[in-house]
Amino acid sequence: MHQEYTVVEGDFVNAGKASSSVKKTLKQLNVDPTKIKRVVVALYEAEVNAIAHAYGGKVLVDIDSDKIKMVVADKGPGIPDIALAMQEGYSTARPEVRDMGFGAGMGLPNMQKNVDKLNVTSEVGVGTTVEMEVNF
Amino acid sequence: MKLREIAKLLNATVCIGENRLDEEVEHAFASDLMSDVLTLKDTPMLITGLCNVQTIRTCDMATLDIIIVVRNKKVTEDMLELAEDNGMVILSCAYSMFKVCGMLYEAGIKPLF
Numbered sequence A: 001m002h003q004e005y006t007v008v009e010g011d012f013v014n015a016g017k018a019s020s021s022v023k024k025t026l027k028q029l030n031v032d033p034t035k036i037k038r039v040v041v042a043l044y045e046a047e048v049n050a051i052a053h054a055y056g057g058k059v060l061v062d063i064d065s066d067k068i069k070m071v072v073a074d075k076g077p078g079i080p081d082i083a084l085a086m087q088e089g090y091s092t093a094r095p096e097v098r099d100m101g102f103g104a105g106m107g108l109p110n111m112q113k114n115v116d117k118l119n120v121t122s123e124v125g126v127g128t129t130v131e132m133e134v135n136f
Numbered sequence B: 001m002k003l004r005e006i007a008k009l010l011n012a013t014v015c016i017g018e019n020r021l022d023e024e025v026e027h028a029f030a031s032d033l034m035s036d037v038l039t040l041k042d043t044p045m046l047i048t049g050l051c052n053v054q055t056i057r058t059c060d061m062a063t064l065d066i067i068i069v070v071r072n073k074k075v076t077e078d079m080l081e082l083a084e085d086n087g088m089v090i091l092s093c094a095y096s097m098f099k100v101c102g103m104l105y106e107a108g109i110k111p112l113f
Protein backbone atom coordinates (compact mmCIF):
# COMPACT_ATOMS: atom_id res chain seq x y z
CA MET A 1 0.00 0.00 0.00
CA HIS A 2 1.43 3.36 -1.02
CA GLN A 3 0.48 6.71 0.51
CA GLU A 4 1.73 10.24 -0.15
CA TYR A 5 1.34 13.43 1.81
CA THR A 6 2.55 16.98 1.43
CA VAL A 7 3.90 19.02 4.33
CA VAL A 8 4.06 22.81 4.20
CA GLU A 9 6.70 25.04 5.78
CA GLY A 10 5.66 26.55 9.09
CA ASP A 11 2.27 24.84 8.97
CA PHE A 12 2.27 23.56 12.54
CA VAL A 13 -1.49 23.27 12.64
CA ASN A 14 -1.27 20.45 10.14
CA ALA A 15 1.93 18.91 11.48
CA GLY A 16 1.09 15.32 12.17
CA LYS A 17 -1.62 14.89 9.56
CA ALA A 18 0.43 12.28 7.72
CA SER A 19 1.37 10.50 10.93
CA SER A 20 -2.18 10.34 12.21
CA SER A 21 -3.42 9.01 8.91
CA VAL A 22 -0.72 6.32 8.97
CA LYS A 23 -1.76 5.53 12.54
CA LYS A 24 -5.34 4.91 11.44
CA THR A 25 -4.25 2.71 8.55
CA LEU A 26 -1.98 0.58 10.73
CA LYS A 27 -4.74 0.21 13.32
CA GLN A 28 -7.08 -1.06 10.62
CA LEU A 29 -4.40 -3.53 9.57
CA ASN A 30 -4.23 -4.79 13.17
CA VAL A 31 -0.53 -4.02 13.57
CA ASP A 32 0.82 -4.45 17.12
CA PRO A 33 0.07 -1.19 19.03
CA THR A 34 3.64 -0.86 20.35
CA LYS A 35 4.91 -0.98 16.76
CA ILE A 36 2.29 1.55 15.69
CA LYS A 37 3.51 3.91 18.38
CA ARG A 38 7.12 3.53 17.23
CA VAL A 39 6.15 4.20 13.63
CA VAL A 40 4.00 7.24 14.24
CA VAL A 41 6.32 8.84 16.78
CA ALA A 42 9.26 8.59 14.37
CA LEU A 43 7.23 9.80 11.40
CA TYR A 44 5.80 12.68 13.39
CA GLU A 45 9.30 13.78 14.48
CA ALA A 46 10.41 13.77 10.84
CA GLU A 47 7.30 15.61 9.73
CA VAL A 48 7.78 18.30 12.37
CA ASN A 49 11.42 18.70 11.29
CA ALA A 50 10.41 19.24 7.66
CA ILE A 51 7.95 21.90 8.79
CA ALA A 52 10.19 23.50 11.42
CA HIS A 53 13.63 23.43 9.80
CA ALA A 54 12.92 23.20 6.08
CA TYR A 55 10.50 24.59 3.53
CA GLY A 56 8.12 21.66 3.60
CA GLY A 57 8.23 18.52 1.52
CA LYS A 58 6.73 15.14 0.85
CA VAL A 59 5.99 12.11 2.97
CA LEU A 60 5.97 8.78 1.16
CA VAL A 61 4.77 5.69 2.96
CA ASP A 62 4.85 2.07 1.79
CA ILE A 63 3.18 -0.53 3.91
CA ASP A 64 3.43 -4.24 3.28
CA SER A 65 2.72 -7.28 5.38
CA ASP A 66 6.07 -7.40 7.19
CA LYS A 67 7.22 -3.78 7.34
CA ILE A 68 6.59 -0.11 6.77
CA LYS A 69 8.93 2.17 4.84
CA MET A 70 8.70 5.92 5.29
CA VAL A 71 10.48 8.68 3.42
CA VAL A 72 10.28 12.33 4.43
CA ALA A 73 11.97 14.41 1.75
CA ASP A 74 12.12 18.18 2.09
CA LYS A 75 13.37 21.15 0.20
CA GLY A 76 15.35 23.21 2.63
CA PRO A 77 18.67 24.40 3.97
CA GLY A 78 19.93 20.87 4.49
CA ILE A 79 21.99 19.64 7.44
CA PRO A 80 25.70 20.55 7.21
CA ASP A 81 26.82 18.06 9.86
CA ILE A 82 24.49 15.09 10.23
CA ALA A 83 26.51 13.45 13.03
CA LEU A 84 26.20 16.66 15.06
CA ALA A 85 22.47 16.94 14.32
CA MET A 86 21.98 13.37 15.53
CA GLN A 87 23.39 14.26 18.95
CA GLU A 88 20.84 14.67 21.69
CA GLY A 89 20.46 18.32 22.66
CA TYR A 90 21.72 19.82 19.40
CA SER A 91 19.10 22.16 17.98
CA THR A 92 18.96 25.25 15.82
CA ALA A 93 15.18 25.61 16.24
CA ARG A 94 13.77 29.13 15.92
CA PRO A 95 11.78 30.69 18.79
CA GLU A 96 8.46 29.99 16.99
CA VAL A 97 9.33 26.31 16.93
CA ARG A 98 10.20 26.36 20.63
CA ASP A 99 6.88 28.05 21.35
CA MET A 100 5.15 25.03 19.85
CA GLY A 101 6.86 22.77 22.38
CA PHE A 102 9.65 21.60 20.09
CA GLY A 103 13.33 22.35 19.62
CA ALA A 104 15.01 20.30 22.32
CA GLY A 105 17.29 18.48 19.92
CA MET A 106 15.61 15.19 20.72
CA GLY A 107 13.87 14.38 17.44
CA LEU A 108 16.57 12.68 15.40
CA PRO A 109 17.84 10.60 18.37
CA ASN A 110 14.23 9.64 19.08
CA MET A 111 13.70 8.51 15.47
CA GLN A 112 16.84 6.40 15.81
CA LYS A 113 15.43 4.75 18.95
CA ASN A 114 12.06 3.97 17.41
CA VAL A 115 12.87 2.58 13.99
CA ASP A 116 14.75 -0.49 12.81
CA LYS A 117 16.49 1.37 10.02
CA LEU A 118 17.24 5.10 9.71
CA ASN A 119 19.07 6.82 6.91
CA VAL A 120 19.49 10.59 6.77
CA THR A 121 20.93 12.18 3.66
CA SER A 122 21.23 15.88 3.11
CA GLU A 123 22.63 18.41 0.74
CA VAL A 124 23.24 21.93 2.00
CA GLY A 125 21.04 24.42 0.17
CA VAL A 126 18.95 21.68 -1.42
CA GLY A 127 17.22 19.57 1.19
CA THR A 128 17.12 16.59 3.49
CA THR A 129 15.75 13.08 3.09
CA VAL A 130 14.96 10.88 6.05
CA GLU A 131 14.30 7.22 5.29
CA MET A 132 12.96 4.95 8.00
CA GLU A 133 11.82 1.36 8.28
CA VAL A 134 10.01 -0.50 11.01
CA ASN A 135 9.58 -4.27 10.82
CA PHE A 136 6.26 -5.66 12.02
CA MET B 1 -7.52 7.66 41.56
CA LYS B 2 -10.62 8.26 39.46
CA LEU B 3 -10.59 11.10 36.94
CA ARG B 4 -13.72 12.43 38.59
CA GLU B 5 -11.82 12.74 41.90
CA ILE B 6 -8.89 14.38 40.15
CA ALA B 7 -11.18 16.94 38.54
CA LYS B 8 -12.76 17.67 41.92
CA LEU B 9 -9.43 17.93 43.73
CA LEU B 10 -8.05 20.37 41.17
CA ASN B 11 -11.28 22.28 40.86
CA ALA B 12 -10.96 21.59 37.15
CA THR B 13 -13.36 22.03 34.27
CA VAL B 14 -13.96 18.97 32.15
CA CYS B 15 -13.46 20.33 28.62
CA ILE B 16 -14.09 16.98 26.99
CA GLY B 17 -14.35 13.34 28.01
CA GLU B 18 -17.18 13.52 30.57
CA ASN B 19 -17.96 9.88 29.71
CA ARG B 20 -14.57 8.65 30.96
CA LEU B 21 -14.57 10.22 34.42
CA ASP B 22 -14.91 6.88 36.18
CA GLU B 23 -11.60 5.67 34.78
CA GLU B 24 -8.69 5.16 37.15
CA VAL B 25 -5.40 6.99 36.65
CA GLU B 26 -2.17 5.77 38.23
CA HIS B 27 0.67 7.65 36.57
CA ALA B 28 1.30 11.19 35.43
CA PHE B 29 4.02 13.06 33.56
CA ALA B 30 4.40 16.83 33.53
CA SER B 31 6.01 18.72 30.67
CA ASP B 32 5.65 21.66 28.36
CA LEU B 33 8.11 20.08 26.02
CA MET B 34 6.47 17.96 23.33
CA SER B 35 9.88 16.60 22.26
CA ASP B 36 10.03 15.05 25.72
CA VAL B 37 6.51 13.64 25.61
CA LEU B 38 7.40 11.88 22.36
CA THR B 39 10.15 9.89 24.07
CA LEU B 40 7.80 8.20 26.55
CA LYS B 41 7.23 4.47 26.21
CA ASP B 42 4.36 4.48 28.69
CA THR B 43 1.08 6.33 28.43
CA PRO B 44 0.60 8.43 31.57
CA MET B 45 -1.78 11.30 32.12
CA LEU B 46 -0.10 14.51 30.87
CA ILE B 47 0.03 17.69 32.94
CA THR B 48 1.01 20.60 30.73
CA GLY B 49 1.03 24.35 30.32
CA LEU B 50 1.44 24.08 26.56
CA CYS B 51 -2.01 24.50 25.16
CA ASN B 52 -2.27 24.32 21.38
CA VAL B 53 -3.21 21.89 18.63
CA GLN B 54 0.29 20.41 18.75
CA THR B 55 -0.28 19.36 22.35
CA ILE B 56 -3.21 17.24 21.25
CA ARG B 57 -1.50 15.96 18.12
CA THR B 58 1.58 14.98 20.10
CA CYS B 59 -0.55 13.13 22.62
CA ASP B 60 -2.29 11.35 19.77
CA MET B 61 1.07 10.20 18.35
CA ALA B 62 2.39 9.21 21.76
CA THR B 63 -0.95 7.50 22.59
CA LEU B 64 -1.56 9.62 25.67
CA ASP B 65 -5.23 10.38 26.04
CA ILE B 66 -5.71 12.23 29.31
CA ILE B 67 -4.50 15.82 29.51
CA ILE B 68 -4.59 18.34 32.34
CA VAL B 69 -4.07 21.90 31.17
CA VAL B 70 -2.86 24.23 33.92
CA ARG B 71 -3.24 28.00 34.49
CA ASN B 72 -6.60 28.17 32.70
CA LYS B 73 -5.03 28.31 29.26
CA LYS B 74 -7.67 28.50 26.57
CA VAL B 75 -8.56 25.14 25.06
CA THR B 76 -9.57 26.05 21.50
CA GLU B 77 -12.27 24.54 19.27
CA ASP B 78 -9.60 22.96 17.04
CA MET B 79 -8.11 21.24 20.05
CA LEU B 80 -11.48 19.97 21.23
CA GLU B 81 -12.33 18.65 17.79
CA LEU B 82 -9.08 16.71 17.52
CA ALA B 83 -9.44 15.48 21.10
CA GLU B 84 -12.97 14.31 20.40
CA ASP B 85 -11.88 12.41 17.29
CA ASN B 86 -9.41 10.57 19.47
CA GLY B 87 -11.66 9.99 22.47
CA MET B 88 -9.44 12.03 24.79
CA VAL B 89 -10.11 13.62 28.15
CA ILE B 90 -9.06 17.25 28.73
CA LEU B 91 -9.31 18.84 32.16
CA SER B 92 -8.51 22.50 32.60
CA CYS B 93 -7.63 24.06 35.94
CA ALA B 94 -6.44 27.40 37.27
CA TYR B 95 -3.59 26.14 39.45
CA SER B 96 0.08 26.29 38.47
CA MET B 97 1.98 23.30 37.18
CA PHE B 98 3.89 23.05 40.47
CA LYS B 99 0.73 23.07 42.54
CA VAL B 100 -1.07 20.54 40.36
CA CYS B 101 1.92 18.18 40.48
CA GLY B 102 2.21 18.58 44.24
CA MET B 103 -1.48 17.96 44.86
CA LEU B 104 -1.64 14.91 42.63
CA TYR B 105 1.58 13.45 44.03
CA GLU B 106 0.22 13.87 47.53
CA ALA B 107 -3.02 12.21 46.47
CA GLY B 108 -1.05 9.14 45.35
CA ILE B 109 -0.57 9.62 41.62
CA LYS B 110 2.80 8.11 40.73
CA PRO B 111 5.60 9.43 38.52
CA LEU B 112 6.89 7.29 35.64
CA PHE B 113 10.48 7.52 36.82
Ligand SMILES: Nc1ncnc2c1ncn2[C@@H]1O[C@H](COP(=O)(O)OP(=O)(O)OP(=O)(O)O)[C@@H](O)[C@H]1O
Residues within 6 Å of the ligand: A045, A049, A050, A052, A053, A054, A074, A076, A077, A078, A079, A085, A086, A090, A091, A092, A093, A101, A102, A103, A104, A105, A106, A107, A108, A109, A128, B035
Ligand atom coordinates in the same frame (compact mmCIF):
# COMPACT_ATOMS: atom_id res chain seq x y z
N1 LIG C 1 14.76 18.46 7.76
C1 LIG C 1 15.74 19.23 8.26
N2 LIG C 1 16.26 20.26 7.54
C2 LIG C 1 17.24 21.04 8.03
N3 LIG C 1 17.78 20.86 9.25
C3 LIG C 1 17.31 19.86 10.02
C4 LIG C 1 16.28 18.98 9.57
N4 LIG C 1 16.04 18.08 10.53
C5 LIG C 1 16.88 18.35 11.52
N5 LIG C 1 17.65 19.43 11.24
C6 LIG C 1 18.72 20.02 12.07
O1 LIG C 1 19.08 19.08 13.07
C7 LIG C 1 18.80 19.62 14.36
C8 LIG C 1 18.38 18.51 15.31
O2 LIG C 1 17.13 17.95 14.90
P1 LIG C 1 16.24 17.20 15.98
O3 LIG C 1 14.98 16.77 15.35
O4 LIG C 1 17.07 16.16 16.64
O5 LIG C 1 15.98 18.34 17.07
P2 LIG C 1 15.02 19.62 16.95
O6 LIG C 1 14.08 19.45 15.82
O7 LIG C 1 15.88 20.82 16.93
O8 LIG C 1 14.25 19.55 18.33
P3 LIG C 1 13.11 18.46 18.73
O9 LIG C 1 13.13 17.42 17.67
O10 LIG C 1 13.51 17.96 20.07
O11 LIG C 1 11.84 19.20 18.76
C9 LIG C 1 17.76 20.70 14.12
O12 LIG C 1 17.72 21.67 15.14
C10 LIG C 1 18.24 21.27 12.79
O13 LIG C 1 19.36 22.10 12.99
Ligand SMILES: [Mg+2]
Residues within 6 Å of the ligand: A045, A048, A049, A102, A103, A106, A107, A108
Ligand atom coordinates in the same frame (compact mmCIF):
# COMPACT_ATOMS: atom_id res chain seq x y z
MG1 LIG D 1 12.96 17.67 15.61
